[in-house]
Structures are given as structure tokens and as C-alpha cells.
Amino acid sequence: MTPTTPAPTPAHPALAAIEDAIRRHTGSAFRIASQHEIRGGSIHVALRIDDDVGSRYFVKLGEASRLPMFEAEADGLAAIASSASFRTPAVIACEADDTHAFLVLEWLELRPVTTAADGARCAEALVRLHRDTREHFGWPRDNFIGSTPQRNGHQANWARFVVDQRLRPQFELARANGYGGDLHRQGERLLDRVPALFLDYRPSASLLHGDLWHGNAAMLADGTPVIFDPAVHRGDRESDLAMSELFGGFPSSFYAEYRKAWPLHEDYEQRKMLYSLYHVLNHLNLFGKGYLREAMRLATRLNEELARRAD
Structure with a gap:
């Protein structure tokens, strides 16, 4: 969901919970085959995650205390989406456990606003x-x-x-x-x-x-x-x-x-x-x-x- 080229990154400990959330919210059999860190964010870890059959998501990760930030972002995206103005990435899941919070969004192939x-x-x-x-x-x-x-x-x-x-x-x-x-x-x-x-x-x-x-x-x-x-x-x-x-x-x-x-x-x-x-x-x-x-x-x-x- 970003024009920045992702870099391969080691598996994050929250990936199992993220994978489970995607499966529950989409009703799919999604399994993470690869993950790449997205550069440029200053607040959260951002990842692109892929399965081996073409599904792809954008994920923001942080400490469990960050859940209110992710919930507010999901709320804002939903409000903009309902206004019939801009396209926004669809919210797939927003959850937390004892250690981590995460927001899973639709992956969009984007380019900068230039012309x-x-x-x-x-x-x-x-x-x-x-x-x-x-x-x-x-x-x-x-x-x-x-x-x-x-x-x-x-x-x-x-x-x-x-x-x-x-x-x-x-x-x-x-x-x-x-x-x-x-x-x-x-x-x-x-x-x-x-x-x-x-x-x-x-x-x-x-x-x-x-x-x-x-x-x-x-x-x-x-x-x-x-x-x-x-x-x-x-x-x-x-x-x-x-x-x-x-x-x-x-x-x-x-x-x-x-x-x-x-x-x-x-x-x-x-x-x-x-x-x-x-x-x-x-x-x-x-x-x-x-x-x-x-x-x-x-x-x-x-x-x-x-x-x-x-x-």
C-alpha cells in the first residue's frame, strides 16, 4: 500500500496472530509465505505480507498499548470511505493481544501524486x-x-x-x-x-x-x-x-x-x-x-x- 520498495525482513513474533485474524475476517485459508518491511514510517513497524497464491496485505504493528491508535485510524478510513470521495484501503482486522497490536489493511498498488x-x-x-x-x-x-x-x-x-x-x-x-x-x-x-x-x-x-x-x-x-x-x-x-x-x-x-x-x-x-x-x-x-x-x-x-x- 505504498510506492516504497519493501525489503525482506525476519519473521515478526505477531505474525501468527495476524495470520489468524486475516483467516477469521476474510473466511480464507490465508497462510503467510513471506513478509517485507515497508520503509518510511516513524511510529509503527509496517509490513507487506503475502501468501503463495497471490493474496497480499499491508500491516501496521506496535506494542499492545498502540491499539487505540489503530482503532482510530480504522475509524477514520471507514468515515472517508463512506463519503464517496477518495479511495481508502479497506480495513481487514484491528486487534491486540498481551504483547502486540496490529492493523491489517487491503494492499493497494500505489504511485505518487505527480501530474x-x-x-x-x-x-x-x-x-x-x-x-x-x-x-x-x-x-x-x-x-x-x-x-x-x-x-x-x-x-x-x-x-x-x-x-x-x-x-x-x-x-x-x-x-x-x-x-x-x-x-x-x-x-x-x-x-x-x-x-x-x-x-x-x-x-x-x-x-x-x-x-x-x-x-x-x-x-x-x-x-x-x-x-x-x-x-x-x-x-x-x-x-x-x-x-x-x-x-x-x-x-x-x-x-x-x-x-x-x-x-x-x-x-x-x-x-x-x-x-x-x-x-x-x-x-x-x-x-x-x-x-x-x-x-x-x-x-x-x-x-x-x-x-x-x-x-
């Missing part, structure tokens, strides 16, 4: 995903952004949701991780001012991927767009687009086609910084000091912009 046509198809699918709206922001369950817990309590006010369930927890975690000082002071100023970014903008509670960078999107051979590794919730569609821009990688046609189908509000560029800050703070908390300068830059620019608005 103008790819970008346009992804945009069309993203518009369909975002057109799936409800009354409240949030999600029925909390989930994860990377390995960081992500709160999703239902809320009617999006600005309060962003402050209470996105930015404040990340700033608090950054302070606990030793990144207080100027960053904390900028954060305290910003949290009081966030509602000013939504005075003339009332977003719909769209179904969001939640972690939409180019590494979580791909194409099938027939041109069908695929997304995976979601952090699903309902929120402002601009936040998905902001994340997609943060690390680059999507063709320009992706943004052009999206804006053509559903134009963005004129103040998107200011809110883009807000949504980017959430992910940069999360990367600071997950990966360390290399993201501190960018977190400070975004928080400072937002405070300066909001101070100008108040004048």
Missing part, C-alpha cells in the same frame, strides 16, 4: 470529502495526530474548538517538553485573539482528513486518488488545504482545481498560518527543537497580524 491530472483528480475528491458536512465540529471519538493525542469533543463554535482542542494542548505540551519562554508567551497572547480571525468567516463542519500532507495521498494505476493515515474530524476545510501546503508536494493543479470548484475565503492566507502552526507545534513536540524557529515565526506573525486588526 497535473493527478492533482485535479485529488482536488475533485477533496471537494467531495469537504462537502460532507454536519452541524457540529469535532468527532465522536478522540484520535491522534501522528502519535500525539488529538481531542475532538463536539463544539458549535469553530474558533473555540481550535483554541481549546488544537492549539492550547500543543502549547501546553511544548511547555512541558521544555519549549516555554517566548513561545509560551506568544501562545498565551494568540489564544485570546484567535476568534478575531473568524469574525467574517463561518466555516462549515466539513469531513476532514486531518493530516493531509503529500505522503498520505497517492494514486491507483487507473488514476483513482487514494488517501490514508487520517486524523479525521469535522472542521474548517481550509485546515486540510493549509496542511497540504505546509510541506509541499502536491501539483499546482490540485489547488487550482479545488479553488475553481469551491473558492476559498479572501482571508485564507491568515488562517492558513493558524492551521499550519498546529502541525508545526505537533512536529516540535514529536521531533524536537528543529521546529522551534518555525513555530515561533508563525505565532509571532499571527500576533502581529491580529494586533494590526485591533488597531
Whole structure:
């Protein structure tokens, strides 16, 4: 389920349980004949497993305590699949024993999103995903952004949701991780001012991927767009687009086609910084000091912009 070439790997102790789960959930006589580690993940062990008659699955493995992460991922994939937007890998099994947890997914042969046509198809699918709206922001369950817990309590006010369930927890975690000082002071100023970014903008509670960078999107051979590794919730569609821009990688046609189908509000560029800050703070908390300068830059620019608005 990844364009990365798998490498042969020694048998994992959880393979017997995985094989049993696949047999139970598919009603097949699946027997693992080979397994290959998939490179590129930073949280879990990822494997491609094959039998000797052509069946193949993608497996994420971790300690038993990781089961809630896998359950949240399975929930998000099912939600996106039900939206008739992107293709997602089907969930085969999600289980744990005393030692290991695992998520078994359909194996998909994928290629990167590279061409103008790819970008346009992804945009069309993203518009369909975002057109799936409800009354409240949030999600029925909390989930994860990377390995960081992500709160999703239902809320009617999006600005309060962003402050209470996105930015404040990340700033608090950054302070606990030793990144207080100027960053904390900028954060305290910003949290009081966030509602000013939504005075003339009332977003719909769209179904969001939640972690939409180019590494979580791909194409099938027939041109069908695929997304995976979601952090699903309902929120402002601009936040998905902001994340997609943060690390680059999507063709320009992706943004052009999206804006053509559903134009963005004129103040998107200011809110883009807000949504980017959430992910940069999360990367600071997950990966360390290399993201501190960018977190400070975004928080400072937002405070300066909001101070100008108040004048």
C-alpha cells in the first residue's frame, strides 16, 4: 500500500496472530509465505505480507498499548470511505493481544501524486470529502495526530474548538517538553485573539482528513486518488488545504482545481498560518527543537497580524 520498495525482513513474533485474524475476517485459508518491511514510517513497524497464491496485505504493528491508535485510524478510513470521495484501503482486522497490536489493511498498488491530472483528480475528491458536512465540529471519538493525542469533543463554535482542542494542548505540551519562554508567551497572547480571525468567516463542519500532507495521498494505476493515515474530524476545510501546503508536494493543479470548484475565503492566507502552526507545534513536540524557529515565526506573525486588526 505504498510506492516504497519493501525489503525482506525476519519473521515478526505477531505474525501468527495476524495470520489468524486475516483467516477469521476474510473466511480464507490465508497462510503467510513471506513478509517485507515497508520503509518510511516513524511510529509503527509496517509490513507487506503475502501468501503463495497471490493474496497480499499491508500491516501496521506496535506494542499492545498502540491499539487505540489503530482503532482510530480504522475509524477514520471507514468515515472517508463512506463519503464517496477518495479511495481508502479497506480495513481487514484491528486487534491486540498481551504483547502486540496490529492493523491489517487491503494492499493497494500505489504511485505518487505527480501530474497535473493527478492533482485535479485529488482536488475533485477533496471537494467531495469537504462537502460532507454536519452541524457540529469535532468527532465522536478522540484520535491522534501522528502519535500525539488529538481531542475532538463536539463544539458549535469553530474558533473555540481550535483554541481549546488544537492549539492550547500543543502549547501546553511544548511547555512541558521544555519549549516555554517566548513561545509560551506568544501562545498565551494568540489564544485570546484567535476568534478575531473568524469574525467574517463561518466555516462549515466539513469531513476532514486531518493530516493531509503529500505522503498520505497517492494514486491507483487507473488514476483513482487514494488517501490514508487520517486524523479525521469535522472542521474548517481550509485546515486540510493549509496542511497540504505546509510541506509541499502536491501539483499546482490540485489547488487550482479545488479553488475553481469551491473558492476559498479572501482571508485564507491568515488562517492558513493558524492551521499550519498546529502541525508545526505537533512536529516540535514529536521531533524536537528543529521546529522551534518555525513555530515561533508563525505565532509571532499571527500576533502581529491580529494586533494590526485591533488597531
